Amino acid sequence: MSTSPTLVRRNSPLHLTLLAVGALVVVAAIFWGYGLQDFNRGQVTRVMIYAVAIAGLNIASGYSGLISVGHSAFFGLGAYTTGVLVVRYGWSAEWTIPVAFVVCFVAGLIVGLPALRIRGLYLAMVTLAFGVAFPELIGRFDSFTGGAEGLTIRNRMLRPPDWTGFKLGEKDKWLYWVAVVVLLFTMLAVHNLVRSRYGLALVAARDNEIAAAASGVNLAVAKTVAFGVSGALTGIGGSLFAMYLGTLVAGDSFTLLSAISLLTGLVIGGQATRFGPILGAVAVVYIPYYTSDIGQGQAAAVLFGAVLIAIIFVAPEGLTGGFFRLFHKYVVLVPSVAGRTPALRQLKPDPTPEPAAVEELAATRKSN
Amino acid sequence: MTAVEPREDDEAVLDESALVEAPAPEDLPHDDIRSSGSALLEVRGLRAGYGGATVLHGIDVSVAPSEVVVVLGANGAGKTTLLRAIAGLIPHSAGEILVTGDVVKRARPEEMLRRGIGLVPQGRGTLTDLTVRDNLRVGAVTRKDRSGVSADVDRWCEVFPALAKRRDQVAGTLSGGEQQMLAIARAMMARPRLLLCDEVSLGLAPVVVQGLFRVLRELNAESDTALLLVEQNAELALAIASRVYLLEAGTVAASGATEAFRGNDAIRRAYLGY
Amino acid sequence: MEIFLDRLFSGLTSGSIYVLIALALVVVFRSSGTINFAQGEYALFTCFVAWWLTTKGCPLVLAMLVSMVVGFALGVVTERTLIRPIRKRNEAAVLIVALGLFTALNGADGWIWGPEDKVFPHLLPNGLNDYVLIGGARLHYDSIGIFVATGLVIALLALLLNRTPLGLKMRAVATNPESAALSGVKVGNVLSVSWGVSSAIGSFAGVLLVPVLPPNQLNLSGFFPILIFSSAAALLGGLDSIVGAVVGGLVFGVAESMLNGYATFLGGSLQLTVAFAIIVVVLVVKPTGLFGRRRVERV
Numbered sequence: 001m002s003t004s005p006t007l008v009r010r011n012s013p014l015h016l017t018l019l020a021v022g023a024l025v026v027v028a029a030i031f032w033g034y035g036l037q038d039f040n041r042g043q044v045t046r047v048m049i050y051a052v053a054i055a056g057l058n059i060a061s062g063y064s065g066l067i068s069v070g071h072s073a074f075f076g077l078g079a080y081t082t083g084v085l086v087v088r089y090g091w092s093a094e095w096t097i098p099v100a101f102v103v104c105f106v107a108g109l110i111v112g113l114p115a116l117r118i119r120g121l122y123l124a125m126v127t128l129a130f131g132v133a134f135p136e137l138i139g140r141f142d143s144f145t146g147g148a149e150g151l152t153i154r155n156r157m158l159r160p161p162d163w164t165g166f167k168l169g170e171k172d173k174w175l176y177w178v179a180v181v182v183l184l185f186t187m188l189a190v191h192n193l194v195r196s197r198y199g200l201a202l203v204a205a206r207d208n209e210i211a212a213a214a215s216g217v218n219l220a221v222a223k224t225v226a227f228g229v230s231g232a233l234t235g236i237g238g239s240l241f242a243m244y245l246g247t248l249v250a251g252d253s254f255t256l257l258s259a260i261s262l263l264t265g266l267v268i269g270g271q272a273t274r275f276g277p278i279l280g281a282v283a284v285v286y287i288p289y290y291t292s293d294i295g296q297g298q299a300a301a302v303l304f305g306a307v308l309i310a311i312i313f314v315a316p317e318g319l320t321g322g323f324f325r326l327f328h329k330y331v332v333l334v335p336s337v338a339g340r341t342p343a344l345r346q347l348k349p350d351p352t353p354e355p356a357a358v359e360e361l362a363a364t365r366k367s368n
Numbered sequence: 369m370t371a372v373e374p375r376e377d378d379e380a381v382l383d384e385s386a387l388v389e390a391p392a393p394e395d396l397p398h399d400d401i402r403s404s405g406s407a408l409l410e411v412r413g414l415r416a417g418y419g420g421a422t423v424l425h426g427i428d429v430s431v432a433p434s435e436v437v438v439v440l441g442a443n444g445a446g447k448t449t450l451l452r453a454i455a456g457l458i459p460h461s462a463g464e465i466l467v468t469g470d471v472v473k474r475a476r477p478e479e480m481l482r483r484g485i486g487l488v489p490q491g492r493g494t495l496t497d498l499t500v501r502d503n504l505r506v507g508a509v510t511r512k513d514r515s516g517v518s519a520d521v522d523r524w525c526e527v528f529p530a531l532a533k534r535r536d537q538v539a540g541t542l543s544g545g546e547q548q549m550l551a552i553a554r555a556m557m558a559r560p561r562l563l564l565c566d567e568v569s570l571g572l573a574p575v576v577v578q579g580l581f582r583v584l585r586e587l588n589a590e591s592d593t594a595l596l597l598v599e600q601n602a603e604l605a606l607a608i609a610s611r612v613y614l615l616e617a618g619t620v621a622a623s624g625a626t627e628a629f630r631g632n633d634a635i636r637r638a639y640l641g642y
Numbered sequence: 643m644e645i646f647l648d649r650l651f652s653g654l655t656s657g658s659i660y661v662l663i664a665l666a667l668v669v670v671f672r673s674s675g676t677i678n679f680a681q682g683e684y685a686l687f688t689c690f691v692a693w694w695l696t697t698k699g700c701p702l703v704l705a706m707l708v709s710m711v712v713g714f715a716l717g718v719v720t721e722r723t724l725i726r727p728i729r730k731r732n733e734a735a736v737l738i739v740a741l742g743l744f745t746a747l748n749g750a751d752g753w754i755w756g757p758e759d760k761v762f763p764h765l766l767p768n769g770l771n772d773y774v775l776i777g778g779a780r781l782h783y784d785s786i787g788i789f790v791a792t793g794l795v796i797a798l799l800a801l802l803l804n805r806t807p808l809g810l811k812m813r814a815v816a817t818n819p820e821s822a823a824l825s826g827v828k829v830g831n832v833l834s835v836s837w838g839v840s841s842a843i844g845s846f847a848g849v850l851l852v853p854v855l856p857p858n859q860l861n862l863s864g865f866f867p868i869l870i871f872s873s874a875a876a877l878l879g880g881l882d883s884i885v886g887a888v889v890g891g892l893v894f895g896v897a898e899s900m901l902n903g904y905a906t907f908l909g910g911s912l913q914l915t916v917a918f919a920i921i922v923v924v925l926v927v928k929p930t931g932l933f934g935r936r937r938v939e940r941v
Contacts, residue, residue, distance in 0.1 A: 067734050069679075069741065114925050121677060122925050124737055125873055128679070129918035132870050136914045256866055260745050267738060298752035305746025312728060312735050312742070455824065481826040493821035495814050497935065506814045509807065510826035558826065 005332045012336065034176055042172055042244070043285060048179040049240045050281035052186045054265045056233030061263065062271035063194055064226045065206030066112070067124045070131025071262050074104045074231040076138070076254030078238030083151045083248050084144050086158070093158050093243050094178065100239040101232045108231025112224040131259040138250035150249035158243055175243055182240060186233055191274060193229065198222045203272070234262075257301070264304045267311050270318025279319045283307075407466070408433045408562055408594055409454070409485065414463035416453040423449040425618040426463065429596075431562060436588050436595045438605040438626075441615035447598040448490050450615070451564045454596075455487035456480045481510055486560035490567050490598075492551040496540030500531055503539050503550055507557030517557070524553035527583065545576035552583070562594040563587070569601045577601065581608055606630065647779030649903040650896060655785040655854060657895020658792040662847035663872035664879065664887035665799060666840040671881045672816035673836035674725065676736050680743035682869035684841045685848030686862075687747050688713045690755050692849055693762055693860055702763050706849045710842045717841030718834045725837070726830065752862055760860040762852045788850055795843060796888060802839070803884070812836055816882070867914055871898070874917040877924050880934025889932060894920070 008015050033044040053075050060066040078100035085091040085099060114126050138145045145151055160166035160174035193199045205219050242248055261284050269280025288300035315322045407430040414427040423446045431437050441447050452458045454465060456475035465472045467483040477487075495503050504524060508517040525532035528549040534542060539550060548568055555563055565584070569577040585608045587593050599605040606612065612629045614622040622629075663681065670678045678684075688709035695705035720743065728735045764784070773780040803809035814822035815832045823829050851868065852860050875894040879886025898913055924931060 061734075065734060067737050069737075114922055118925050118929055119733075121733055121737065122877075122929065124679075125677065125877065126918075126921055126925065129870055129874070129914070129921045132866060133914040133918040140915075255863075257745070257748075260741055263738070263741060264745070298749040298757065301749025302746050302753060303749075305742040305744065305749060308742030308745065309724065309739050312739050316731075316735065457820065457823070477823045478826045478828060481824075487824050489821065489824060493818060493824065495817045495821055497817040498813055502810060502813070505810055506822065506827070507825050509811060509814075554821075554825065 005328060005330050007332055007334045009334050010336045015333070030180055034173070038172060041176055043289070045172070045176050045179050045244060047278070047281045047285045048176075048183045049237050049244060050262075050265065050284050051237075051278045052179075052183055052240065053234045053237030054262055054269065054277035054280045054284070055183075055186045055190055056230050056235070056237060057262050057266050058230075058271065058273075058277050059190060059193065059233065060112075060227050060230035062266060062273070062276070063199065063206065064202040064223055064230075065120060066223060066227055066230075067120055067263075068127040068227075068230070068259075069124050069256070069263065070111075070127035070129070070134070070259050071231070071234050072254045072256070072259035073131045073134035074108065074234040075238035075241065075258065075262070076134055076248075076250060077107055077231075078104050078235030079242035079245075079248055079254070080138065080145055080151065080238075080250075081235070082239040082242040083153055086153055086242075087151060088144065090157075092161065094161065097182070097236050097239045100235045104235025104238075105228045105232035107235075108228035109224055111231070112227025128256070128259075132256050134254055135250040138254075145250070146248070150247055152247045153242060155246065158246070171243070175240070178243075179240055182236060186236070187274060189229075189233065193226075194274075198225070202226055261304065264308050266318075267308055268318055270320030270322075273318065273320040273324075276318055276320040406432055408435075408468060409596070410464075410466040410469075411450075411454060412464045412466070414450070414453060414460050414465070416449055416458055416460040416463075418449075418458070422461070423618050424453065424460075427615075427618070427620055429613055429620070431594050431596050433561065434588065434592045434594050435611065436585075436597070436609045437611045437613065438602075438609040439596065439598045439613045439615055440600075440602050440605070443600075444617075445615040446618040447615055448566055449618075451487060451566050451596070451598055452489075454480070455485065455564055457487075478510070481558055481560070484559075484561035485564065486555040486558050486562070487564045488551045488555045488566060488568060490570065492544075492547045494539045494542070494547045494550060496538070498539055499536050500539055500542070500550060501535045503554050504557050507554035510558055520557055520559075524556065527586075528553060545572050545580070548572060548576075548580060549583070552580075552587075556587070556591075556593070560593065562596060565595060565597045567598055567600060569599060569604065577604060581605070584608060644778035645903065647777045649899045651776075651779060651781050651785055653896035653899030654892060655782075655788055655895070656899065657875075657892040658788045659847055659851045659854070659868065659891075660872045660875045660895050661792055661888050661891030662795060662843055662850070663868060664876035664891045665795065665884065666844040666847070667872060667876045668879075668881060668884060668887045669799075669836055669840040669843070671876075673812060673833050674721070674729065676725075676729075676733060677740075677873065677881070678720075678837070678840065679737065679740040679869070680720075680747060681840070681844050682865035682872075683744050683747035683751075684713055684716055685844040685851075686865045687716070687751055688841075688845035689762075689848040689852060689860060690751050690760075693760050694755065696763050702849075706846070709849060710845045713841040713845030714838040717837035717839070720841075721834045721837035722830075726833065748862060757862055762860045764853045784854060788854065791846070791850055795846065796884075799839075799843070799884065808832075808835065870914060870917050874920045874924075876931075877921055878931055880931030882935060883931065883933035886931055886933035 008018075033041060035041075036044065053071070056074070057068060057071045060068050060071075081100040081103050082093060082096040085096045086093055111126065111130050112123075114123060155171055156168065158171045159168050160170060164174055164177075166174045194203070201219065202222055205223070241253075245253070265280030265284035266276065267280070268283045269278065270276030287303060291299040291303060311318060317325070409429075409431040411427055411429040414424050414429075415422060417423040427446075427450060429437075429439070429450070439447050439450065449458070453460050453475070456477045456479060460475065465475055467480075467485065470483075472479065472483065480486075495506060498506065501521060504521045505517065508520065511517055525535060528546075530546050531550060531553065534546070539547065542550065552563075552565070552568070568580055568584075572580070581604045584595060584597070588595055588608070595608075597605050597609065606626050606629070609626050612622075612624060612626055613620055614629075663685070666681055666685075667677055670676065670681070691712055692702070692705040692709040695708060696702055700708075724739050724743070725736060728739060773782040774786070775781075801809075803813055811822065811827045811832050812835070814825070814827055815829050815836075819829050822832075848865070852864070871894060872891065875890035876887050877890070878894060879888070879890025894917075898916065901916060902913070
């Protein structure tokens with residue numbers, strides 16, 4: 001090893017400065033995106049929407065190890081919730097987002113219930129079946145959903161609220177900001193969930209079920225709730241998608257191939273990372289766009305499949321993981337002394353150690 | 369001096385207080401057959417383990433043709449790891465395994481079987497969904513002589529009458545003792561020159577265990593099969609063995625003829641309990 | 643009565659196809675402990691190969707045999723290069739690789755041969771008048787053909803597993819790979835062959851299937867539902883049981899047909915939802931299925 005990495009202490013001035021710079025860059029990027037031409041801004045909006053959806057999938061498949069091949073159904077459920085409420089009941093679009101969250105959370109709980117008892121492989125089958133059955137269910141309730149012809153949300157139903165200052169035709173600009181807010185909310189939610197007791201237990205369980213069972217967290221409940229939250233977040237992505245697209249046809253947008261796209265995006269971006277979903281969304285949106293002329297439109301599928309396999313072999317932690325691996329050769333974040341180890345300082349030594357035993361222990365340690 | 373109870377060690381960690389009663393290593397016998405010409409199996413300086421953890425820290429063991437050798441040691445000393453490494457189930461990171469003087473480059477189960485070394489694994493490894501007959505036939509997959517194989521199936525059913533009765537029964541329904549007999553028979557179907565036996569007495573009633581050791585002794589006497597037994601039940605094993613190795617924390621702490629071991633008061637007390 | 647028999651025959655016909663794909667899934671599951679989600683796409687790919695051969699003038703039967711050989715080869719290569727290296731890692735990785743194969747193969751089909759529907763020649767006579775009257779209901783010749791073909795595959799598979807040395811090794815590896823290895827079985831080769839056999843069965847099923855199930859033409863997404871139905875059937879019967887695959891497939895096919903015919907309140911187009919419900923119920927109530935033995939839950 002040539003040079004050891006630079007150590008940066010958490011919460012030190014250097015660390016905080018770097019974080020501030022990073023935040024400024026993000027803010028600048030957001031405004032830059034807003035300033036783009038309509039089509040490109042729309043693409044960025046789409047990336048944000050998929051980032052939300054993939055972040056939701058990340059909670060189940062990345063952090064909890066519950067591979068889901070059917071999250072397109074949650075995406076679609078959120079989209080149709082918004083669509084139906086706006087078109088049939090005249091709601092204003094923004095208020096449908098929390099409803100979509102709740103509806104998809106409940107659906108996620110129900111689908112996740114089998115996770116209580118079965119292995120990941122079987123849960124994947126359940127999610128696969130759910131994802132493939134979803135368009136069928138939409139077709140069944142076609143009085144609500146418009147069935148196979150689809151549901152169209154007219155632009156006038158999506159007019160931006162007056163307080164924003166946007167006019168009727170400026171739905172896309174308004175949607176851009178909504179997407180920014182939802183994405184920030186999603187990332188915050190994921191961040192907090194992952195660092196909570198439940199999040200830590202879920203990650204531990206993903207890797208070693210038996211050890212995690214000792215953590216005191218009811219794993220079965222945690223997994224089911226995690227699946228619910230996962231569905232809910234993907235669902236609000238779907239809600240935004242409905243506003244973005246305006247026309248919902250289940251057989252086109254919410255199929256098995258879309259579910260696999262979401263998973264592919266997650267794996268490419270990096271499972272169980274906070275920024276992976278964003279990178280993954282970029283891939284999911286731009287790869288099909290740039291390859292749409294090749295191979296009669298099928299090139300994207302071949303590419304996705306090949307990349308998926310390649311990543312598992314070469315870089316299972318995805319782009320984000322690979323980036324951080326490289327990054328950690330140069331900079332490593334070290335816990336701050338002050339706040340992080342109070343527990344250690346409270347440990348008192350054994351009050352009455354046997355002098356002989358202590359010396360023996362010391363002797364053996366030296367000889368090792 | 370209070371008698372030392374055999375202790376349950378957590379890992380291969382040497383508990384010094386247990387050795388307070390046992391003699392210093394220099395006082396223990398260390399006889400070995402070192403000439404590679406006469407040894408059927410010779411293991412030199414073997415290091416092996418699982419993942420990052422090394423369990424065996426340089427083991428020297430040898431078995432002569434038709435010999436019965438026992439490896440004793442407490443839990444976690446590395447006995448099972450040793451057998452698995454010899455059988456080729458796990459790779460060794462250092463050291464050599466020699467069969468009749470030839471170094472085995474890559475120890476894999478098929479290769480070791482070809483050289484005449486078979487393993488009766490701990491827990492029996494019964495093929496639970498297959499019949500007794502099929503279990504035995506699996507043991508002979510490396511053999512080419514069809515008629516010889518069916519003759520051997522019959523022969524082993526003669527040796528173990530309990531198996532004869534259950535030839536077409538699904539092996540998973542057999543009792544523990546019957547499955548152990550099946551495991552031995554299955555390994556013998558490949559006609560090995562050396563049989564590695566990993567704790568055949570585990571979980572079985574004393575009467576059954578005595579019967580098993582009787583069979584093992586006959587195996588050795590009549591078909592000249594050498595035996596390398598790993599046992600915690602030292603008494604019965606010592607009754608049929610000519611040499612003993614004592615494994616402790618991944619190294620050979622002592623070795624020698626059975627009588628020497630029995631004659632050594634400290635070892636007897638520490639490992640045989642009387 | 644005729645309607646019932648009609649439905650029965652129809653259900654047994656599609657059930658036979660589910661049996662075949664379920665058998666393919668079960669063979670892989672027994673040996674590798676995992677489900678090959680790309681199984682349907684292997685079958686589809688080899689179907690396209692067969693179709694392409696027939697457009698070049700090759701007789702269908704020969705094309706079918708070639709597609710089975712291609713399927714076998716695909717299975718062997720997949721197991722060796724893609725599955726074996728990562729099996730030890732974790733099963734999520736295997737799943738994702740299978741999904742990658744699924745996507746890539748499906749895309750490759752469209753790329754190589756174009757996304758339009760293809761007309762597939764019929765192996766068995768299926769004109770409007772090719773049937774036999776039983777109890778007033780029509781039993782079409784192609785249905786009989788499918789029954790016979792399925793029966794043949796079941797018999798051959800049973801023969802392979804129970805009466806050949808290879809089958810003995812496959813059963814040993816399926817039960818306890820380590821013990822099999824200790825007895826000298828080359829476990830890796832057996833696994834590869836298992837995957838090959840599984841794919842070959844799938845290819846056979848694919849060629850039989852296309853003319854029978856709607857839309858009677860070769861298209862890119864036609865096999866998705868079949869995979870789901872067959873998975874549900876295999877799960878119902880027990881993923882590690884050959885008998886279970888047969889029973890599960892037939893039961894599923896007949897049940898689906900009956901539901902379609904009689905329970906019209908369901909709208910007749912909820913097959914996938916029903917399959918989903920069956921999967922969930924089996925996994926919650928009896929995860930090992932009707933005939934399975936392996937325990938399904940994690941420790």
